[in-house]
Amino acid sequence: MPRTIAVLGGTGPEGFGLALRWVQAGETVIIGSRDAKRAQDAAEKIRQRAGANAKIVGDENASACTVADLLVLTIPFEGHAALLKQIKPGIRPGSIVIDATVPLAASVGGRASRTLGVWQASAAQQTAELVPKGISVVAAFQNVGAELLNAEGPVDCDVIVCSDDPNASQIALQLATRIPGVRAIDGGKLENARILEQITALLIGLNIRHKGHSGIRITGLPPEAYSSQ
Amino acid sequence: MPRTIAVLGGTGPEGFGLALRWVQAGETVIIGSRDAKRAQDAAEKIRQRAGANAKIVGDENASACTVADLLVLTIPFEGHAALLKQIKPGIRPGSIVIDATVPLAASVGGRASRTLGVWQASAAQQTAELVPKGISVVAAFQNVGAELLNAEGPVDCDVIVCSDDPNASQIALQLATRIPGVRAIDGGKLENARILEQITALLIGLNIRHKGHSGIRITGLPPEAYSSQ
Numbered sequence A, B: 001m002p003r004t005i006a007v008l009g010g011t012g013p014e015g016f017g018l019a020l021r022w023v024q025a026g027e028t029v030i031i032g033s034r035d036a037k038r039a040q041d042a043a044e045k046i047r048q049r050a051g052a053n054a055k056i057v058g059d060e061n062a063s064a065c066t067v068a069d070l071l072v073l074t075i076p077f078e079g080h081a082a083l084l085k086q087i088k089p090g091i092r093p094g095s096i097v098i099d100a101t102v103p104l105a106a107s108v109g110g111r112a113s114r115t116l117g118v119w120q121a122s123a124a125q126q127t128a129e130l131v132p133k134g135i136s137v138v139a140a141f142q143n144v145g146a147e148l149l150n151a152e153g154p155v156d157c158d159v160i161v162c163s164d165d166p167n168a169s170q171i172a173l174q175l176a177t178r179i180p181g182v183r184a185i186d187g188g189k190l191e192n193a194r195i196l197e198q199i200t201a202l203l204i205g206l207n208i209r210h211k212g213h214s215g216i217r218i219t220g221l222p223p224e225a226y227s228s229q
Helices: A013-024 A036-050 A061-066 A076-092 A124-128 A146-150 A166-177 A190-210 B013-024 B035-050 B061-065 B077-090 B125-131 B148-150 B166-177 B189-212
Strands: A005-006 A028-033 A056-060 A072-074 A096-099 A136-139 A157-163 A183-188 A214-218 B004-008 B028-033 B054-061 B070-073 B095-098 B134-137 B158-163 B185-186 B215-219
Touching: A005 A013, A005 A061, A013 A028, A013 A136, A013 A146, A028 A036, A028 A061, A028 B061, A056 A061, A061 A076, A072 A076, A072 B148, A076 A124, A096 A124, A096 A166, A124 A136, A124 B125, A136 A166, A136 A190, A157 A166, A157 A190, A157 A214, A166 A183, A183 A214, A183 B028, A183 B189, A190 A214, A190 B185, A190 B189, B004 B013, B004 B061, B013 B035, B013 B148, B028 B061, B035 B054, B054 B061, B061 B077, B070 B077, B077 B125, B077 B185, B095 B166, B125 B134, B125 B189, B125 B215, B134 B166, B134 B189, B158 B166, B158 B189, B158 B215, B185 B215, B189 B215
Parallel strands: A005 A028, A005 A072, A028 A056, A072 A096, A096 A136, A157 A183, B004 B028, B004 B070, B028 B054, B070 B095, B095 B134, B158 B185
Antiparallel strands: A136 A157, A214 B215, B134 B158
16 A cells, blocks of 8 residues: 655755655655745655656645655754644544654754753654644654765664554654665654654764764664664 | 772672773773672672783772772662762772763662653763762763673674763773773763763663663764774
8 A cells, every 4th residue: 555654844954855765765755844835846856866756746734744644743843843733633544643853952042962851751752742642653763864864875874763552663663664774673662752862962962073974873682673674 | 000990889780891891901990899798709700701810809889999090880870879978088089980870760660761860960960969079070881781791702882971071081982992892982071971871771671672782883973083992
């Protein structure tokens, strides 16, 4: 069954990079943005990189949700709750929301190497509170830097997936493995999202300090713990 | 100049493993414990594994501090503040305290895959508050599992080092590279210890879920960011 992935905030570098990788892997993607025109421009850029068979369109965020089964949030934290409230009425029953948002202190004028304290403990847990009942939330993709996604070649990073819904985790694990180089690991319950989000702040700090594009790999687990292409 | 490393709480698996690796690398180590006899027994076990030239003794924690320049804390969080208060009078001026403690919820009967909220934001920052003035604190080694340290062969894990004192960071980076396989990375200021400590909880959760001995590697930094043997 073909599925459609809506990457909300997909005109930003992280969302654009994820959308690009999924389109390159043959997935059907809608780039969502506050501005439909910007979304369409981004979709066109992805088409140019991915080729004529690319299954990609762009639309306004709320419209994008109405035709997608998988919603991926790649928005700055300052727009996170507002976007969820805006799209809530249009989220289709049975959809899965995959949240890559990190509550960086940069959202309120602070540093990108620090996080804000979120009452629910993580952006992803805030999402779980804001989506309609019955919609599963997965935390994933926070630690895969936009530069790596937008570059050519495999991505040297693992993706840890956290959710209270094992079926939703499975789908996110599968989506992660569509990115060449990525190994996907089930990280347990959604409550662990708080750690994934903080790791991003650490990686941003390392990038600034050492002038790199860092990621993480998890070592020492048995082979069956890692999903990959 | 020969230096002496006191591993406080070194009869526990993490401290024992670090002490073993350092002794094997030719460092001079004192195992510290609440109980001098247990410390001496642990030191003897390390001597048996590391050979007759091993420079290792065992003593009570507070005594160990009085003859060491580098103090490494590998104690359960429930004993953390009490130990620091106990050893404070004996800490030699110019010593460096390297804190590997993680405030796991297991300390108060909760899960080892969750952390407690510490007022100062991390165990290492609590340490900075409890040591005498002029003593530098470094956060490091939280994410290197005891099983890996106590096994034979190289350790497939990076050590991120955080401190407000760049000289202290340098010494901790150097100590980390004495462990075969480890790459040491400067992770910036001590405030980032909170993230290192949480990563341990994530890794413990992964170990439970996937039955492994996980660690982390940081990818994507330029070669000069990594120190190794």
